[in-house]
Amino acid sequence: MSNNKVISVIGGNKCSDETGKIAQEIGKNIAKLGAILVCGGLGGVMEAAAKGAKENGGLTVGILPGERKTDANPYIDIAIPTGLGLARNTLVVKAADLIVALPGEYGTLSEISFALIFKKPVINLSNWDISGTIKVNTIEEAVNLIKKELKNK
Amino acid sequence: MSNNKVISVIGGNKCSDETGKIAQEIGKNIAKLGAILVCGGLGGVMEAAAKGAKENGGLTVGILPGERKTDANPYIDIAIPTGLGLARNTLVVKAADLIVALPGEYGTLSEISFALIFKKPVINLSNWDISGTIKVNTIEEAVNLIKKELKNK
Amino acid sequence: MSNNKVISVIGGNKCSDETGKIAQEIGKNIAKLGAILVCGGLGGVMEAAAKGAKENGGLTVGILPGERKTDANPYIDIAIPTGLGLARNTLVVKAADLIVALPGEYGTLSEISFALIFKKPVINLSNWDISGTIKVNTIEEAVNLIKKELKNK
Amino acid sequence: MSNNKVISVIGGNKCSDETGKIAQEIGKNIAKLGAILVCGGLGGVMEAAAKGAKENGGLTVGILPGERKTDANPYIDIAIPTGLGLARNTLVVKAADLIVALPGEYGTLSEISFALIFKKPVINLSNWDISGTIKVNTIEEAVNLIKKELKNK
Incomplete structure (x- = not known):
C-alpha cells in the first residue's frame, strides 16, 4: 500500500458556525500536511472539514451510512x-491513522469509543470528555499534535 | 413477528465477581419476566447474565463479533x-426493546451511544455517566424499571 | 454454547404457491428434527419456511436487513x-450448520456464494445450478440429506 | 459530491498470468478514462488491476475485508x-457506477449477485455466466462498453 x-x-x-470554522481549519491543515481526510461524508462538521481540505488541494473520502453516493x-x-x-462508524475510525474529534452527539461518542478500542490517537476538541483521548483546547494545539503523531506513523 | x-x-x-453477581441477577430477572436475553455472547458480564437467565428457564441469544459459533x-x-x-455492537443494541448497561470499557460505551441514537431506554448500572441514560444504583431499581419499560412496549 | x-x-x-409449499414442508421437518430455523425474516420462502417450523413447535430466527423488528x-x-x-445475507449463512436453498433471485445467489465460501453444505432445491452445492430434486431427498448432515455436526 | x-x-x-494481464489492461483503461478504480484491495485480479491503473496515473481504492491497511x-x-x-463485498459493489468482472471464485459470484441486486451494469469477462450481466469476450469489447456506460452516468 x-x-x-x-x-x-x-x-x-x-x-x-464556530464549530464549522474550526472543522474547516482542521481540514485545511490536514490538506497542507499532505494527508488524506476521511469523514462520514454528510453535513455539519464533516462538510466543513472536507471543504477546508478541498480548498487547499486535499483529497477527501466520505464513508456514508446510506446506499447512495x-x-x-x-x-x-x-x-x-x-x-x-x-455500523459505518467503525469504518470511519478504522480507516485512519489518527482521529480529530469535534463537537457532536452520540454518533461522535460511538466513534470516539471505537477509536479508543482500536488504539488510535484521538485529538479531542469535542464536547465529550472521555479518558484515553488527548484533550486540546485550541486549533493550534490540535495541529501541533497532528504533526507530532503523523511523524510516529 | x-x-x-x-x-x-x-x-x-x-x-x-461483584459485577458478575449483578449481571447474573439481572439475567435471572429477565428470564422470570419472560423476556429474551440478548448479549454479545462472550465472557464477563455477557456470560454471567446469560447464566442467570439460563438457570431460570430463559432463552439467550449471543451476537458474536467473530466467525465461529x-x-x-x-x-x-x-x-x-x-x-x-x-460493528456487531450495533446489532446487540438494535435487537433490544431496552438495554441494561453494566460496567465495561469502550465497547460498552459504544453500545450505550448506539442505544441512545436508536432512542432505546438504557437502564444504567455502568461506570459510564452519559446523559440520556437512566442512572440507577441498585439491582432492585433496575428490575423495577425493566418491568415499567416492558409494559410500555 | x-x-x-x-x-x-x-x-x-x-x-x-408450489415453492411456498416446499418451503413450509422443509420448515416442518427442521422443527421435527429439533433444529433451529434461521432465515432472512421477510416474506415468500422465508415466511413459508418459518410457518412450517412454528406450526410444528420449532424455534425461528429472522435476521432482517432493516432497522425494525x-x-x-x-x-x-x-x-x-x-x-x-x-450485507445481512452473510449473517444468515454464517449462523447455520447447513443451508437449504429454495428458488430465489440474486439475493439467494449471493447467499449460496457465501455458504460455499464458508464451506457450509448447501442442499440445493433452487433455480441456481452452482457447482459445490448438493443438488436435489425432491423434498424427501432434501430431508434425508438434512438428517445425514446433522449427524456429522 | x-x-x-x-x-x-x-x-x-x-x-x-493471462487473467492478470487482462486485469492490468482493464485497470490501465480505467485510469486513462479518468475514472477511479475500486477493488477489494488484495492480490490476484485486484492487484493486477490496481497496478494497471497506478502505472497510468490513476487513483485506486481498496476496500479490505480485514482490520489492517x-x-x-x-x-x-x-x-x-x-x-x-x-460482508465487505457489498461495499466494493455499492461504491461503483459500473463493475468489471474477471475470473474468480464464489467471492466474485457474490459480488456479481450484489451488483445485479443494486442494478449496476456488470461487464462480464468472468467464468460466471449469470443472466443480467453483459457478457463480453475481449478487452476491447469491455473497454468500449465501459466508455458507453460512463457516458450514461
Whole structure:
C-alpha cells in the first residue's frame, strides 16, 4: 500500500458556525500536511472539514451510512456508500491513522469509543470528555499534535 | 413477528465477581419476566447474565463479533456469529426493546451511544455517566424499571 | 454454547404457491428434527419456511436487513434487525450448520456464494445450478440429506 | 459530491498470468478514462488491476475485508480496512457506477449477485455466466462498453 497518511475528522451532522470554522481549519491543515481526510461524508462538521481540505488541494473520502453516493456533501472526492447505517462508524475510525474529534452527539461518542478500542490517537476538541483521548483546547494545539503523531506513523 | 420482548445486557468481556453477581441477577430477572436475553455472547458480564437467565428457564441469544459459533459462552442458546468485528455492537443494541448497561470499557460505551441514537431506554448500572441514560444504583431499581419499560412496549 | 443445530433456509422474498409449499414442508421437518430455523425474516420462502417450523413447535430466527423488528413475518420468534441492508445475507449463512436453498433471485445467489465460501453444505432445491452445492430434486431427498448432515455436526 | 466516476474491478485473489494481464489492461483503461478504480484491495485480479491503473496515473481504492491497511496490495492509494470480513463485498459493489468482472471464485459470484441486486451494469469477462450481466469476450469489447456506460452516468 502507498504510504499515504489518513486522518479522520468526526463530529456532528449539524454544527454551530464556530464549530464549522474550526472543522474547516482542521481540514485545511490536514490538506497542507499532505494527508488524506476521511469523514462520514454528510453535513455539519464533516462538510466543513472536507471543504477546508478541498480548498487547499486535499483529497477527501466520505464513508456514508446510506446506499447512495449522492448523499455525500459537495466536497467529497471519493464517496463510499456503505448501506450499513451507523455500523459505518467503525469504518470511519478504522480507516485512519489518527482521529480529530469535534463537537457532536452520540454518533461522535460511538466513534470516539471505537477509536479508543482500536488504539488510535484521538485529538479531542469535542464536547465529550472521555479518558484515553488527548484533550486540546485550541486549533493550534490540535495541529501541533497532528504533526507530532503523523511523524510516529 | 411474535410479541416476545427482548432485553440486551451490555458490559465488559471481563468483570469483577461483584459485577458478575449483578449481571447474573439481572439475567435471572429477565428470564422470570419472560423476556429474551440478548448479549454479545462472550465472557464477563455477557456470560454471567446469560447464566442467570439460563438457570431460570430463559432463552439467550449471543451476537458474536467473530466467525465461529463456538466462541459463544456455555449459556447461549442461539449464537449468531457475525464476522463483523465490533460493528456487531450495533446489532446487540438494535435487537433490544431496552438495554441494561453494566460496567465495561469502550465497547460498552459504544453500545450505550448506539442505544441512545436508536432512542432505546438504557437502564444504567455502568461506570459510564452519559446523559440520556437512566442512572440507577441498585439491582432492585433496575428490575423495577425493566418491568415499567416492558409494559410500555 | 448449547448444542443446538441451526439450519438456514434461503430463497425469494416472493414465491409461487408450489415453492411456498416446499418451503413450509422443509420448515416442518427442521422443527421435527429439533433444529433451529434461521432465515432472512421477510416474506415468500422465508415466511413459508418459518410457518412450517412454528406450526410444528420449532424455534425461528429472522435476521432482517432493516432497522425494525416489525419487518419480520408473523412466524419469527426472534427478530434480529441488523440495519445492514444486504450485507445481512452473510449473517444468515454464517449462523447455520447447513443451508437449504429454495428458488430465489440474486439475493439467494449471493447467499449460496457465501455458504460455499464458508464451506457450509448447501442442499440445493433452487433455480441456481452452482457447482459445490448438493443438488436435489425432491423434498424427501432434501430431508434425508438434512438428517445425514446433522449427524456429522 | 464531486462528479468522479467509479469503476469496481472484481475477481479472484489469485489468478493466472493471462487473467492478470487482462486485469492490468482493464485497470490501465480505467485510469486513462479518468475514472477511479475500486477493488477489494488484495492480490490476484485486484492487484493486477490496481497496478494497471497506478502505472497510468490513476487513483485506486481498496476496500479490505480485514482490520489492517497493510493488508492492501502495493498499488492501492486509499485503503479502507473494514473489519467486516466478506460482508465487505457489498461495499466494493455499492461504491461503483459500473463493475468489471474477471475470473474468480464464489467471492466474485457474490459480488456479481450484489451488483445485479443494486442494478449496476456488470461487464462480464468472468467464468460466471449469470443472466443480467453483459457478457463480453475481449478487452476491447469491455473497454468500449465501459466508455458507453460512463457516458450514461
